[in-house]
Amino acid sequence: MQDKKYKIALVGYRLSGGGLEKVMSSLSIYFDIINIEVHVILLEDFITYSYGGKLVNIGTMHFSNTKFFAKWKSLIYLKKYISENDFDQIIDFRYRLKPLKELIYSFFVFNSKTIYTIHSSKLATYLPNNIFVTKLITRKKTLVCVSNEIKELIKQKHNLSTKTIYNPIDLSHISKKAIENNAFDFEYIIAIGKYDAKNVKQFDKLIASYSKSILPKNKIKLILLGVGENNSELKMIANQLKVEEEIIFLDFDENPYKYLTNAKFLVLCSKYEGFPMSIIEALACNTPVISFNCVSGPKEIIIDRENGLLVENQNFEKLTLAMNEFISDQKLYNYCKKNSLESVSKFSIEKIGQEWLDLMKIDINS
Secondary structure, three states: OOOOOOEEEEEEOOEOOOHHHHHHHHHHHHHHHOOOEEEEEEOOOOEOOOOOOEEEEHHHOOOOOOHHHHHHHHHHHHHHHHHHHOOOEEEEOOOOOOHHHHHHHHHHHOOOOEEEEEOOOOHHHOOOOOHHHHHHHHOOOEEEEOOHHHHHHHHHHHOOOOEEOOOOEOHHHHHHHHOOOOOOOOOEEEEEOOOOOOOOOOHHHHHHHHHOOOOOOOOOEEEEEOOOOOOHHHHHHHHHOOOHHHEEEEOOOOOOHHHHOOOOOEEEOOOOOOOOHHHHHHHHOOOOEEEEOOOOOHHHOOOEOOOEEEEOOOOHHHHHHHHHHHHHOHHHHHHHHHHHHHHOHHHEHHHHHHHHHHHOOOOOOO
8 A cells, every 4th residue: 555646535434235335335446446545434333345445444443331432532533543644535425414523523533635425415414404504514625416406405505516426336346246146037126225214215105106007917026125124014015905925025135236137127216315326226237217306316317218217206106107108118118228228337437436536636647
């Protein structure tokens, strides 16, 4: 690492579970491959995704038996580590839910070489609702959004200047993982995401929409991938609607591509998004997508009737009709499938990685 000219820190809570963490994983590997010294700093000990560079897992460090002092000492450790390493750039992938905590991070931990990322259209997840506090927290920081819709929302609410850089995908990695056997020999559609108390993915309503479609009669099943073990309510709904035999519930799998590549299409019916990785990953597997035109992301990925179908936001009746259309109109389906992979080439890790290098003014060829 001593011979590397540039030095970057990626700071996040974990490397497991969602799209944000996948972005952090992909960028760390990309920066490491192009000979940038990368330090992946985690505040919690959850790792299922691969990474590049040096791992600094603060989540494994036991500073105190008292929760308050443990958090305070981990903060001091992070501040000291960042100060001692004098990074050329810090990219912060954390949620920022507590204003007081973020003021401390902004003024005493992160310096002016820090980029704050915003991965959700629910801005309060990353920027406090209080406009004055947000301005204090983001002073001397660069803000990167994962969609133009989020960029516009921040402009309207906080009047802050931001940069849009889309989430990247490693097309080569996906193509290699997609050929693994998934053991299913039946036709199916797929939806991906965690089922929790917030019910952002709305799998309960998707099951109802699916049950009204022509898919069950055509023996086309619905796979819900990543829902976790707390899915008894979903199973009960499926039972009530008499489609329990047609729905497959799967836990998180670090290789979703083996399921995506054999699916007829992916369905996304979230309340809101940031820049949904499941959509670009499905398209990268040559699998077209049906998605609500929710805030934010889908309309910046899907070209209606070109690589998928965009459905009026939160209209589940039209979602059912869209699923029916993809089954009954084979010509339309084949056309969208043919365009799927090429439509996401602009999100390749090489192209998105270069956008990050340009933003940070890093020239690896100099």
